[in-house]
Amino acid sequence: MPDTKTFTFAGKGGVGKTSLSAAFIRILSERFPEKRILAVDADPAVGLSVALDVQPSMTIDDVRLRIAESIEKGETSAAAQLLSEARFHLMDCIVERGNISFLAIGRPEAAGCYCKVNAYLKQIIETLSGNFDFVVIDGEAGIEQINRRVMENVTYLVLVTDPSKKGFQVVQTIRQVAQRLVSCEETGVIVNRAPESFTTDVPDLLAVIGEDRFQSKNDMDGESVFSLSDASPLFLGAKSALEKLLGEDTENAAV
Amino acid sequence: MQLYDDVYSQIKQLLPVEASVRSPYRSDMCAPEGEKDRILFGSETAYELGGGGRQSASAVLFADIPEKQSETLLFGPDLDEISRDQPFGHVSVVRLKDGSGAQYSSETLKTIGFTVFRLYPEGYHIRISPVSCKEQVRVASSAIKKDRPLSFINVGNSLIREFLKHPEVEYAKTLFITDRDFDYRSLSAAALKVKKITDAVQSAMQLDELDCASCRMKPICDEIDGLRDMHLRKEGKI
Numbered sequence: 444m445p446d447t448k449t450f451t452f453a454g455k456g457g458v459g460k461t462s463l464s465a466a467f468i469r470i471l472s473e474r475f476p477e478k479r480i481l482a483v484d485a486d487p488a489v490g491l492s493v494a495l496d497v498q499p500s501m502t503i504d505d506v507r508l509r510i511a512e513s514i515e516k517g518e519t520s521a522a523a524q525l526l527s528e529a530r531f532h533l534m535d536c537i538v539e540r541g542n543i544s545f546l547a548i549g550r551p552e553a554a555g556c557y558c559k560v561n562a563y564l565k566q567i568i569e570t571l572s573g574n575f576d577f578v579v580i581d582g583e584a585g586i587e588q589i590n591r592r593v594m595e596n597v598t599y600l601v602l603v604t605d606p607s608k609k610g611f612q613v614v615q616t617i618r619q620v621a622q623r624l625v626s627c628e629e630t631g632v633i634v635n636r637a638p639e640s641f642t643t644d645v646p647d648l649l650a651v652i653g654e655d656r657f658q659s660k661n662d663m664d665g666e667s668v669f670s671l672s673d674a675s676p677l678f679l680g681a682k683s684a685l686e687k688l689l690g691e692d693t694e695n696a697a698v
Numbered sequence: 699m700q701l702y703d704d705v706y707s708q709i710k711q712l713l714p715v716e717a718s719v720r721s722p723y724r725s726d727m728c729a730p731e732g733e734k735d736r737i738l739f740g741s742e743t744a745y746e747l748g749g750g751g752r753q754s755a756s757a758v759l760f761a762d763i764p765e766k767q768s769e770t771l772l773f774g775p776d777l778d779e780i781s782r783d784q785p786f787g788h789v790s791v792v793r794l795k796d797g798s799g800a801q802y803s804s805e806t807l808k809t810i811g812f813t814v815f816r817l818y819p820e821g822y823h824i825r826i827s828p829v830s831c832k833e834q835v836r837v838a839s840s841a842i843k844k845d846r847p848l849s850f851i852n853v854g855n856s857l858i859r860e861f862l863k864h865p866e867v868e869y870a871k872t873l874f875i876t877d878r879d880f881d882y883r884s885l886s887a888a889a890l891k892v893k894k895i896t897d898a899v900q901s902a903m904q905l906d907e908l909d910c911a912s913c914r915m916k917p918i919c920d921e922i923d924g925l926r927d928m929h930l931r932k933e934g935k936i
Contacts, residue, residue, distance in 0.1 A: 444735070479739070523812040524829075527815045527828055531825045531827040531832070532827070534825055539739060539740045539741070544739070570735045573735055574739075
């Protein structure tokens with residue numbers, strides 16, 4: 444089993460986490476064609492599937508509901524059965540595209556406490572992750588998933604913000620919460636959609652990315668990240684950030 | 699264990715008279731062990747048994763094995779003779795030792811039944827739904843393109859070896875069905891009945907109700923011979 448490296452993207456809503464996650468996935472896929480990448484859409488808005496042009500037929504939340512229903516009906520209760528049932532359905536959630544496998548968490552739509560089921564699913568997703576060289580998680584906006592310890596073991600926590608004060612405040616809050624709750628080797632900040640005059644003294648800055656007409660057009664046309672121009676500032680910024688995290692290159696991150 | 703006799707008879711009636719392959723258990727012919735949590739990716743998979751909406755059925759039942767030996771039987775083509783996705787059936791029959799007391803312990807039956815969830819042959823990725831009694835298997839291209847390709851005999855031996863690790867088990871028989879013309883729908887119905895019996899045994903062992911007229915298990919006890927006796931024996935009434 445490979446030595447898995449996990450990238451988790453977090454930050455305020457609407458700052459470009461999904462676009463950057465998708466760009467990381469594309470870059471990793473192209474740079475390491477022999478490696479396996481798991482792309483996890485943990486944002487209920489499920490934008491990563493669009494960015495990667497994949498259509499999952501089932502999400503983790505669908506599995507959660509199925510198992511919860513079977514418990515309520517008394518069809519299964521033992522731990523071994525629950526794990527087997529979860530593992531059975533989990534494989535149906537995975538969409539494979541070349542060396543990229545995609546998994547969507549989905550949108551919880553039913554009330555009730557599913558702690559037991561969630562615990563099994565978390566265990567299975569962690570186990571599943573061990574099959575991959577890289578796991579890229581597009582997190583939901585804010586700090587909720589960090590608080591709930593959905594992302595407990597992370598190699599790189601990538602904090603994304605726009606140049607706004609509020610964006611940086613959210614980054615700071617996530618950083619503080621993550622220090623307490625997440626096992627993380629390294630954090631880094633990407634500032635997206637920054638004006639040319641923007642400067643910052645953030646110590647773990649990975650990249651500053653300006654306005655990106657390529658990305659805007661891609662979004663408007665509903666195209667995937669694989670159609671994004673190599674000259675896109677977002678793509679170049681993601682590349683530079685990734686190089687810094689993996690320690691391959693330390694060229695100037697500002698784009 | 700008589701509880702499963704009727705449903706086992708039904709399963710036997712579905713099967714062809716002669717198996718394509720019949721092999722007594724040999725511990726030296728087990729499948730190579732794979733990594734526990736390793737999954738098989740689509741690009742590594744030659745075909746999937748019981749997957750993609752195709753019929754599949756899986757059951758573990760407790761019954762007598764008159765042949766008095768552990769063995770594997772295959773009905774249909776072997777792993778290296780299959781080239782595309784197709785329906786699949788797997789039934790394991792376990793004979794418990796007389797006097798082991800396991801017949802009356804729902805916990806032991808459950809533990810033995812879970813053996814199939816913990817089998818990880820290399821290049822043979824099993825996933826089982828205990829709720830729908832389905833079993834799907836991804837078979838690796840690398841496993842069937844070797845000089846000595848993986849066979850159902852290897853997988854059956856591995857499963858039997860795991861069953862025999864339980865001290866209450868005397869013999870185990872594994873049946874694999876890959877014949878495309880087989881009646882998988884009826885096997886699926888039988889597998890669900892096996893699950894119903896196993897669930898009923900567990901419920902019966904946990905119930906303290908002694909009045910059959912008001913007991914919620916009555917419909918199942920009426921249907922399955924021996925279940926009522928098992929419950930009453932547990933309560934010391936017979």
